[in-house]
Amino acid sequence: MLNRRTFIAAGAATVAAAPAIAAPVAxxxxxxxxxxxxxxxxxxAGGGxxxxxxxxxxxxQGADAEVVVLERNPIFWSLPMSNxxxxxxxNTDYLLHDMIGPSRKYGYELVQTEVTGIERDKKIVRTSQGQIDYDFLIVAGGIRNGYDAWFGNDEKAIEFTRRAYPSGYTADAEHVAIKNKIHNFKGGTMVMTLPPPPHRCPPSPYERACVMAWYFKKNKIPAKIVILDPKPRIMPIGGGFKAAFDELYPDIIQHIPNAKVKEVDPFNxxxxxxxxxxxxxxxxxMPPHQAADMVWRADLIGKTADGKPTTWAEIHPTMLHAKEDPxxxxxxxVMGAVSKQFGYYPKSAHVANYIGKIVAIYIAQRLKGQEVKTLLPDNLCYMxxxxEPKEAISVQFDYEIMPDGTISQKQIDIDIRSADLVEEDHKWAQRMYGDFLA
Ligand SMILES: Cc1cc2nc3c(=O)[nH]c(=O)nc-3n(C[C@H](O)[C@H](O)[C@H](O)COP(=O)(O)OP(=O)(O)OC[C@H]3O[C@@H](n4cnc5c(N)ncnc54)[C@H](O)[C@@H]3O)c2cc1C
Structure with missing residues (x-):
């Protein structure tokens, strides 16, 4: 049985079709x-x-194709529900999922390896175990932490910050470090810097503050949580989070808006x-989030009007392929902006699952020589x-194509906390896991 230790300790190795004892290959x-x-x-590229x-x-979709997934982790660790x-x-079992069973059931090959380069002119992906060519490539590497915005190329400060004050926004051992940090905290000021938008799961840092505050309150730890938020107000579900901060944790959580980071001195x-x-x-x-390394390596990052990297992939807003590479x-x-009205789809697991589904439909249609018809996702998040009592709030986003062909967004916040939303959250998670991990 794969467990948390396996998740943390494992290095790159071939998962699918590996012999029992593989001789090292140069x-x-x-x-x-x-x-x-x-x-x-x-x-x-990327099996999240x-x-x-x-x-x-x-x-x-019955796509008549060979499908190969390249993923560095040996096991699936769910970020949703991790707070x-x-x-x-x-418990840990709720988050950990086997990936080998689904790969066999759904007829794709899973290779545990590090993607080290993408050469689109040759249609090749380079990995730590060799290169692989493709007819279609799906880039799904998630995010990376943009510590350079704080520290430039000061590797000492970056490594120290990563180790001492981990962000816990990617599927790796940082979550164990944060869990230990919370459980061992004796009191004092715990600071959270929130990344500027767009970032992964916009409401989740506020959820993390709430669950930590609940834990400190329950265990009578004399703690203060200071949230340094670059935004002018809490969003999304601002009303619900503000009510939770004011009514449940007035002496613990302090939310400071318009707090854009100018300088971080992790040593002092x-x-x-x-x-x-x-x-x-x-x-x-939590430093700014950017598209994963593989997107930069594939030269797929968009540019702003003044030529700076947007730090996210430039995509066709409805066809979802790279702007210059169908x-x-x-x-x-990893996806860049899709709409002038709202910019980016929320960077959520719900959207990632939905877009994965849509792209599968698009590719299957192209392989069958059919017309590709536009589909849009929706989004749903429970926080x-x-x-104790277990209570949650939630946000929903719906999308629509406007007569001029652009995409519009409608946001519905549910600010009243309730036990029913906790139930719905569990049903959401089980539905998602059941969709692609069962
Ligand atoms: C604390 C927290 C709470 C959240 N809560 C929710 C929630 O309630 N609801 C919700 O919808 N979303 C939530 N999210 C957001 C959600 O987890 C992400 O939006 C989602 O994981 C995005 O999917 P993805 O496929 O783009 O990236 P990921 O799921 O991160 O997948 C990317 C994969 O690529 C792999 N990879 C990256 N680079 C390489 C490489 N070079 N070589 C090989 N493999 C590579 C990674 O190991 C990873 O498995 C939460 C996130 C966090 C951190």
Whole structure:
């Protein structure tokens, strides 16, 4: 049985079709990961929410193709629901999922490896175990932490911050470090810097503040949580989170708006922002989020009007392929802006799953020589604000194509906290896991 230790300790290795004892093989720049077969090949770089959803739905669509998923982790770790795991409301089994069973069931090959490069002119993906060519490529690598915005190329400060004040926004051992941090906190000021938008799961840092506050209150830890928020107000579900901060945790949570980070000194535990200067005892420091390394390596990052990187992939807003490359699709958090009205789809697991499904349908239609018809996602997020009684709030987004062909967004916040929304959250998670991990 794969467990948390396996998740943390595992390095790169081939999962699918690996012999019991594999002799070490020297990987050169021409080593082939897999020879090309007769069928068209779809390579999926990144086997998280978006990548595995695309793989599963290519099977559901009956796409006559060979599908290969390249993923660095040996096991699936769910970021949704992980805030509740931090304070023991959920156990580890709820988040950990086997990926090998689904790969067999849905007829794709899962290779545990690191994607090290993408050469679109040659239609090749380079990995730590050799190169693989593709007919269609789905890039679904999620996000990376943009510490350079704070520290430039000061690797010492970056490594120290990553280790001492982890962000916990990617599927890796940082979550265990944050859990230990919360459980060992003896009191004092715990600071959270929120990334500027767009970032992964916009309401989740506020949820993390609420569950930590609940845990400190329950265990009578004399803690203060200071949220340094670059936005002018709490959003989304601003009313619901504000009510939770004011009514449930008035002595614990302090939310500071318009607090854009100017300077972080992790060694002396000090942060200077446009709204306040704060000293801290401990911290969860979330730097800006950017598209994963693989998007930069594939030269797919968009540019602003003045030529700076947008830090997200430039995509066709409805066809979802790279602006300049119709054989490369972008799925999940890597996606750039899709609308002048609202900018980016929320960077959520719900959207990543939905877009994975849509891209699978689009590719299957193209393989069958059919017309590709526009489909849009929706989004749904539940956020726990109290552990006892268990209560949550939620936000929903709906999308529509306007007569001029642009996409519009409608947002529905449910600010009244309730136990029913906690129930709905569990049903949502089970529905999602059942969709592509069962
Ligand atoms: C605390 C927290 C709470 C959240 N709560 C919710 C929620 O309630 N609801 C919701 O909808 N969303 C939630 N999210 C957001 C959600 O987790 C992400 O939006 C979602 O994971 C995005 O899917 P993705 O496929 O784009 O990226 P990921 O799921 O991160 O998948 C990317 C995959 O690519 C792999 N990868 C990256 N680079 C490489 C490489 N070079 N080589 C090989 N593999 C690579 C990674 O290991 C990863 O498995 C939450 C996130 C966090 C952090």
């Amino acid at each position: 990987v050169t720049s021409t080593t082939m990961l897999k020879p090309k077969g007769k069928k068209p090949r779809i390579v999926i 929410w978006g990548g595995l959803s695309a793989a599963r739905h290519l099977h559901a 509740k795991w931090l304070i023991d409301v959920l 535990k000090k942060i200077v922002t446009t709204a306040a200067e704060v000293k801290f005892d401990d911290a969860i420091l 054989n490369v699709y972008l799925v999940g958090d 726990m604000v109290s552990g």
